[in-house]
Amino acid sequence: MKKNTRRSCVSAFLICIVATLQSCASGRVAMATPETVRFEVPDSTSYQILGLSIAQDGDEVVIRGRIRRLRQYRQPITGHIDIELVDPEGNSVNLTGVPYYPRNVPLRGSRQSRFIAHTEMILPDKIVVRLRRHTGTDNHT
Numbered sequence: 001m002k003k004n005t006r007r008s009c010v011s012a013f014l015i016c017i018v019a020t021l022q023s024c025a026s027g028r029v030a031m032a033t034p035e036t037v038r039f040e041v042p043d044s045t046s047y048q049i050l051g052l053s054i055a056q057d058g059d060e061v062v063i064r065g066r067i068r069r070l071r072q073y074r075q076p077i078t079g080h081i082d083i084e085l086v087d088p089e090g091n092s093v094n095l096t097g098v099p100y101y102p103r104n105v106p107l108r109g110s111r112q113s114r115f116i117a118h119t120e121m122i123l124p125d126k127i128v129v130r131l132r133r134h135t136g137t138d139n140h141t
């Protein structure tokens with residue numbers, strides 16, 4: 001009985017520590033600067049990828065952006081965004097596919113969908129971020 005009490009105290013204590021660490025981590029958001037990050041997006045006759053940002057948040061890299069339908073393009077724009085991180089030597093260090101919302105880029109209004117990717121990694125000193133729309137099945141997780 002005594003043992004049980006002690007154990008639950010210990011777990012409560014651990015939960016406190018974890019909660020503290022998590023709040024510290026999310027408070028330490030560092031934006032990557034243009035000198036260290038280069039975004040590469042494709043030329044397309046149907047969409048643009050824009051509004052890109054990348055940030056280190058604790059042990060995660062967070063990449064945000066938007067896909068905008070070109071005004072004259074009326075066909076569905078479905079699929080997801082492939083994000084590939086490439087080091088200065090040209091080696092792919094990370095590849096992920098993220099959905100965008102709305103799932104079909106709207107025909108009216110802003111004509112934009114948004115995406116956000118969370119990847120567990122520490123940003124290297126220099127990185128190239130390649131983004132493209134991909135309509136195949138997603139097996140790059």
Ligand SMILES: [Zn+2]
Nearest residue numbers: 082097134138
């Ligand atoms: Zn993909």
